[in-house]
Amino acid sequence: MTQQPIIKVQNLKKYFPVKGIFFTKGYVKAVDDVSFEIMRGETFGLVGESGCGKTTVARTILRLIKATSGRVFFEGKDVFKLKGDELLWFRRKAQIMFQDPYSSLNPRMTVFEIIMEPVRFHKIEVGDPEDFVVGLLETVGMNRDHLYRFPHEFSGGQRQRIALARILAMKPEFIVLDEPTSALDVSVHAQILNMLRDLQRERGFTYLFISHDLAVVKYMSHRIAVMYLGKIVEIAPSDKLFEEPLHPYTQALLAALPIPDPEYTRKKPKIEIRGEPPSPINPPPGCRFHPRCPHAMKICKEKEPPLTQVEPGRFVACWLYTGRKG
Amino acid sequence: MKPILEIKDLHVHFYTYAGVVKAIAGVSFTVYEGETFALVGETGCGKSVTSRAITRLIESPGRIVKGSVIYHTKDGRKIDLLKLPEAELRAIRGKEIAYIFQDPTAALDPLYTSGYQVAEAMVVHRTVRSWKDGIKRAIEILRSVLIPDPEKRVKAYPHELSGGMKQRVVIGTSLSNRPRVLIADEPTTALDVTIQAQILKLIESLKRRHNATVMLITHNMGVVAEIADRVAVMYAGKIVEIGNVFQIFKNPQHPYTKGLLKAVPNPLIKVEKLESIPGTVPNLINPPPGCRFHPRCPFVMDVCRVEEPPMVEVEPGHQVACWLYTKR
Ligand SMILES: Nc1ncnc2c1ncn2[C@@H]1O[C@H](COP(=O)(O)OP(=O)(O)OP(=O)(O)O)[C@@H](O)[C@H]1O
Ligand SMILES: Nc1ncnc2c1ncn2[C@@H]1O[C@H](COP(=O)(O)OP(=O)(O)OP(=O)(O)O)[C@@H](O)[C@H]1O
Ligand SMILES: [Mg+2]
Numbered sequence: 001m002t003q004q005p006i007i008k009v010q011n012l013k014k015y016f017p018v019k020g021i022f023f024t025k026g027y028v029k030a031v032d033d034v035s036f037e038i039m040r041g042e043t044f045g046l047v048g049e050s051g052c053g054k055t056t057v058a059r060t061i062l063r064l065i066k067a068t069s070g071r072v073f074f075e076g077k078d079v080f081k082l083k084g085d086e087l088l089w090f091r092r093k094a095q096i097m098f099q100d101p102y103s104s105l106n107p108r109m110t111v112f113e114i115i116m117e118p119v120r121f122h123k124i125e126v127g128d129p130e131d132f133v134v135g136l137l138e139t140v141g142m143n144r145d146h147l148y149r150f151p152h153e154f155s156g157g158q159r160q161r162i163a164l165a166r167i168l169a170m171k172p173e174f175i176v177l178d179e180p181t182s183a184l185d186v187s188v189h190a191q192i193l194n195m196l197r198d199l200q201r202e203r204g205f206t207y208l209f210i211s212h213d214l215a216v217v218k219y220m221s222h223r224i225a226v227m228y229l230g231k232i233v234e235i236a237p238s239d240k241l242f243e244e245p246l247h248p249y250t251q252a253l254l255a256a257l258p259i260p261d262p263e264y265t266r267k268k269p270k271i272e273i274r275g276e277p278p279s280p281i282n283p284p285p286g287c288r289f290h291p292r293c294p295h296a297m298k299i300c301k302e303k304e305p306p307l308t309q310v311e312p313g314r315f316v317a318c319w320l321y322t323g324r325k326g
Numbered sequence: 327m328k329p330i331l332e333i334k335d336l337h338v339h340f341y342t343y344a345g346v347v348k349a350i351a352g353v354s355f356t357v358y359e360g361e362t363f364a365l366v367g368e369t370g371c372g373k374s375v376t377s378r379a380i381t382r383l384i385e386s387p388g389r390i391v392k393g394s395v396i397y398h399t400k401d402g403r404k405i406d407l408l409k410l411p412e413a414e415l416r417a418i419r420g421k422e423i424a425y426i427f428q429d430p431t432a433a434l435d436p437l438y439t440s441g442y443q444v445a446e447a448m449v450v451h452r453t454v455r456s457w458k459d460g461i462k463r464a465i466e467i468l469r470s471v472l473i474p475d476p477e478k479r480v481k482a483y484p485h486e487l488s489g490g491m492k493q494r495v496v497i498g499t500s501l502s503n504r505p506r507v508l509i510a511d512e513p514t515t516a517l518d519v520t521i522q523a524q525i526l527k528l529i530e531s532l533k534r535r536h537n538a539t540v541m542l543i544t545h546n547m548g549v550v551a552e553i554a555d556r557v558a559v560m561y562a563g564k565i566v567e568i569g570n571v572f573q574i575f576k577n578p579q580h581p582y583t584k585g586l587l588k589a590v591p592n593p594l595i596k597v598e599k600l601e602s603i604p605g606t607v608p609n610l611i612n613p614p615p616g617c618r619f620h621p622r623c624p625f626v627m628d629v630c631r632v633e634e635p636p637m638v639e640v641e642p643g644h645q646v647a648c649w650l651y652t653k654r
């Protein structure tokens with residue numbers, strides 16, 4: 001991992017209109033003023049509960065959907081302004097792997113065609129196509145026997161391997177992994193996670209790793225950002241986040257996390273978080289977490305806390321800390 | 327410990343076009359009164375089918391081909407639920423043995439209010455005198471499952487409730503007749519962790535209050551560690567290991583249990599590398615002969631390929647089906 005950012009996200013917003021019968025009734029503020037940087041060679045984890053905006057962050061920075069506002073820089077280039085060859089270059093260098101291994105592969109294509117399709121589109125020189133594809137399949141733990149088979153003949157784990165081989169064919173630098181193992185069985189998910197880590201070590205990939213599973217995010221990531229209702233509430237190095245979570249929401253998430261150790265869980269204090277996440281259509285004023293926060297103060301109901309650096313490398317958006325600069 | 331359910335040599339088959347799926351192949355275990363018994367294993371290993379077979383909720387093309395389920399009634403009788411006439415079974419199912427199914431959206435009827443659905447089970451089983459009494463009780467039940475504003479929420483339709491709320495209504499429905507046994511099939515899998523923690527705590531406290539027995543079905547080892555007293559690990563239609571929660575987590579014996587535990591990261595420990603189990607879950611139309619885990623097992627021996635390992639006790643209350651622990 002280096003200290004040079006490969007991706008910089010600045011004040012990113014994505015609002016989806018909620019349509020009424022005659023006019024727009026309001027907006028889902030799916031991503032609301034999010035900023036972060038990812039260093040080259042790093043795995044940056046993005047964690048948060050269902051609907052908090054993780055996938056929307058990924059899709060907007062890859063320009064798969066149009067941002068409402070904000071800017072994204074990839075290797076210094078303004079992604080939302082890219083055109084022509086430069087846009088093609090970006091489409092190759094920045095890839096995404098989706099959660100669902102069943103719908104992400106074209107059911108009518110063979111493995112060979114699935115992997116070669118984008119290679120042909122981008123006119124990438126590969127020498128003998130069959131040898132090239134076999135090489136990729138071997139990298140992801142499959143082989144020549146699988147070349148001319150169709151997706152339905154494979155298990156979920158094997159399909160994720162095929163999806164990964166297709167991504168590797170592009171020689172990418174940055175890969176978004178959007179819940180890449182959530183649909184897989186426990187005994188198989190470790191195979192995929194380990195393969196992703198090994199590939200990063202060998203090829204210097206940069207990952208944005210998205211998951212709602214904190215334990216998996218910790219295993220994979222160097223740094224972690226915690227999202228709540230469209231906002232990043234905390235960014236910290238992985239071990240620090242678990243040793244000393246700062247934001248009350250992060251604390252609640254960690255307390256709620258089931259730990260596979262019966263001795264520990266029978267001793268641990270039970271902190272309970274009340275209520276449920278409010279609707280992103282009309283989020284509460286001030287800090288969006290305040291209705292569920294055990295420490296809520298007057299200011300939390302009125303003013304949104306900015307994401308502030310409180311120690312080197314640690315950021316938190318919470319009025320409990322904004323005085324305590326490090 | 328007094329047994330409440332004894333499942334003996336259960337076999338369930340599904341007769342499909344592709345062949346006979348031997349989904350449950352000789353499953354036996356005992357659930358004791360007042361405990362939380364967890365059934366764990368990966369997708370398709372047979373957790374749901376086992377739990378549904380207990381009250382014969384297996385639909386075509388499935389059939390229970392063998393086995394017995396001995397239910398110990400409150401007054402000390404032992405009855406085989408698999409042999410009971412349907413009418414008598416119906417009086418037990420939903421009343422003494424109640425279910426919480428995995429998907430709260432599918433478990434609720436979109437056309438009826440939450441109050442109606444909670445009251446219905448009581449009206450059907452005549453535990454209330456009228457619908458009016460039923461709705462009154464429903465408000466109390468919704469309050470007991472921590473639904474805010476229950477007087478208003480009894481009139482709410484499922485689509486007006488969040489996922490967590492719906493699951494509370496489902497739990498309320500299941501608990502309305504104060505069941506002796508609550509079978510919860512992945513009750514929190516569709517929910518976020520903060521809501522999951524609330525629901526698990528709710529199930530535990532209701533269980534304690536009514537002195538009920540809980541059979542919890544899940545694939546999440548963390549959830550098992552949190553609330554189970556005893557655990558059965560299933561693989562490909564068979565139970566491979568049974569023990570109390572400490573035996574299973576601290577002293578696992580079966581190579582599959584060991585593998586499963588090493589494949590889930592414990593976020594409190596620095597894990598250098600997760601261990602994975604090679605290969606994938608077998609198909610159950612032509613399951614591997616001998617031990618069904620043998621093609622993926624790092625300790626496989628000749629005998630494992632031909633003969634099924636019997637369940638043997640390795641310490642009091644801790645049993646495992648593996649040739650490594652059986653003297654021949
Ligand atoms: N195309 C769309 N139109 C309208 N609303 C959308 C659209 N896509 C996402 N949303 C809304 O934006 C919010 C964020 O969704 P997003 O899919 O980014 O969440 P997520 O964190 O990835 O959740 P999950 O963990 O369930 O995948 C949600 O409220 C969602 O309903
Ligand atoms: N209606 C059916 N027709 C054919 N096979 C079936 C049917 N229902 C279940 N099965 C088979 O029975 C086996 C056990 O299924 P079951 O639903 O009990 O698994 P499970 O352990 O509950 O899995 P999950 O964790 O995904 O809920 C599976 O292999 C499945 O394919
Ligand atoms: Mg998502």
Ligand SMILES: [Mg+2]
Pocket residue numbers: 373374375511
């Ligand atoms: Mg199931």
